[in-house]
Amino acid sequence: MKLYDKKGRLLLACTLFLGGISAVLSAFISILLQRIIDAAVNSDMAAFSSLFFTTLIYLGVLGAMGFLEAYCGKLIIRSITRSLRDHIFSGVMSRTPGCFSSRNTADYLSALVNDVKLVEENHLIPFLLCAQMGVLFLTTLGILLYLSPLVTAVLFLFLVLMFTVPALLGKKMQRRQDACSEKLADFTARAKDFLNGYEVIRAYSMRPYILKKFTRINQDTAEKKLHADTLLAVNESFSDVLSAVSILVIVFVSSYLLMKGQITAGTLLALIQLSGTFVTPVVMLMQNIPKITGIRPVLEHLEEFSLTYQEAAEEEDLPAPAGLKKGITCSNVTFGYTPEQPVLKDISFTVTPGMKCALLGESGGGKTTLIRLLTGYYTDFEGDICYDGVSVKDLSPDRLNRLAAVIHQNIFLFDTDICENICLGSTFSKDRLDHAVKASGIWQFLPSLDNGLHTRTGEDGRNLSGGQRQRIAVARALIRSTPVIILDEGTSAIDRETAHEIEAGLLAQKELTVITITHHMDESLLDCYDKVYCLKDGRLSIA
Structure with a gap:
């Protein structure tokens, strides 16, 4: 997966450059130590004094370089993790409805939170550290060769041993990290499911049962994480032991060379210090x-989610449609979730502009499926569905959404105020907002709210009643001048009086095309409809 864009690569290069300078400066501390000790042993006060001030300047530069390198590292981590989340979220939101619903939403949440955190901890930070350590290693190697080729040869023997373990553990680590990521996604999905089911858990005294399930899932997740961390622990402990052994060996070899008169005391200290930095x-x-x-x-898992983002074109800033000119035609439409079991069979009907049409049908008769086809949710059907002569297969999702709005039985509201839940990020004039508020009936309950249109709705609209949420959904469509409104059991979840008022208000708007899909018709509004169809066993007939 491509993690670094042009700006990111520039920042990465700057970070690596500063890290390299810091590493080189750290390695050359050994040379300073050598000269300080040799000056002290030889009682060379002039050299000793000069080295004292040089060391102060040296440490100041080292500290400044270290800060700049660390700061740039934080900048690049922030940039990459932010970009990753943007790409993943944009990719997920660019998916087709069928593709989006094929995965649990917890998978997307886990990718945005858990997997991005894994990338930060197990890729970005280690990569920057490895780059700096690589420069430090090469610089130290050069100084070691200059001071003592024999000590360098001894260290190389341990170097071969140290790289043996990572080579053996690499493949296993990949498998265990992948398994850990999958388990974290599963844990997020289960936890989200339990939290969403709070009311049911409470109403049916499920708390002990759910606690047991959560404890088991939590334990399984922790075990998978431990399983992956165990290999890291093996790797780290082995490297620590070899590190300690190699330093001790260098101490003995260097001390022997000092006793033989082949190196100075300063060189001995420098070699011991370099053995650590090596x-x-x-x-x-x-x-x-x-x-x-x-x-x-x-x-690779994150690339799958963000791929749609790279392929999707930017949404067009299209003007609101002037209206439906020719109407909607549904011609010989047949569709099934599996080819051998069609849900809709040879459906044909026409809805002219301004027409009020009702489709009656029992649960399982294909009503919801028909709505999904009318709104472009699925396009792999036989026959055709056209808006003003243009097939839904050729209409972009953005354009189709501006032609038809669906008011569902369950209305989702964002945890913000009423006004923003109506406008949904778009800007509208005050007159247009006022018209939508009045036409949808929202104005009726605004006086009872403390902050009017700026009253917070709460999570999923829990601060409002079902009827109030329904009116907000109507206002969403009306403020956008959407020419077609589809009521998908849109008033079945509220009281009859409110339902009647909302439906009658929509039917009274002459230029608005209304398609009501329901299993129970309000008899008092029957005469307001131009046509009433019956959908049964996937087939359509005039009622």
Whole structure:
């Protein structure tokens, strides 16, 4: 998956450059130590004093470089994680309805939260660290060769051993990281399901049962995480042991060379200090390379979600449609979720502009499926559905949404105020907003609210009644001058009086095309409809 755009690559290059300078400066501390000790041993006060001030300047530069490198690292992590979430969310929201509903919404939440966190912890941070450690290792290697080729050769023997373990654990780490990501997604899905079912859990005294299920799922998730972390622990412990052994060996070898008079006391201290800066990068590389390679399945998983974003064109800023000119035609439409079991069979009807049409049918008769076809939810059907002569298969989702609005039985409201739930991010004139508020009947209950249109609706509209939520859904369509409104059992969840008032208000608007799909018709409004159809067993007939 492509993590870095042009700006990100520039920031990455800057971070790596600063990290490289910091690493080089860290390695050259050993040379300073060598000269300070040799000056002290030789009682060279002039050199000692000069080195003291040089060291102060050196440490100031080292601190500044370290800060800049760390700050740039934080910037790039922020940039990448933000970009990842943007791409994933945009990709998910660009999916077709059928593709979107094929996955649990918790999978998307897990990708946005858990998987992005995994990428940060097991790819971005380790990658930046490995780059810096690589420069530190090469710089230290050069200084070691300059000071003592023998000590360098001894360290190389341990280097070979240190890289053996990551090579052996790499594939296993990938599999365990992938399994951990899947388990985290499953945990998020189950937790979300339990929280959404709070009312049922409480009403049916399910708390002990749900607690047991949650405890088991939580335990399974923790075990998968531990399973992946165990390999990291093995890798880290092995590298720590080799690190300690290699430093001890260098101490003995360097001390032997000092006793033989082949190196100075300052060189001894420099070699001991360099053995740490030589081994530390190797240990860090050994511990982090498996993390970087192991995160690959997670990146592929995120690429799947963000792929739609890369392929989808930007939504057109289209003007609101002037109205329905020719009407809606449904010609010989046959559709089934599986080819051998059609839900709709040879459906044909016409709805002219301004027409009020009702489709009656029992549950399971195909009403909801027909709505999904009318609104472009599925396009793999036989026959054709056209708006003003243009097939829904050729209409963009944005254009189709501006032609037809569906008012469902269950209305979703965002946790914001009423006004924003009507406008939904678009800007409308005050006159247009006032018209939608009046035509939908919202004005009737505004005086009872503390902040009028700016009253918060609460999570999923829990601060409002069913009728109030329904009127907001009507206002959403009216403010956009949507020429076609489809009522999908749109008033069945509220009291009869309110339902009658909302439906009658829509039917009274002459230029508005209304398609009501219901299993129970309000007899008092029957004469307001131009045509009434009956949908039974997937077939349509005039009632």
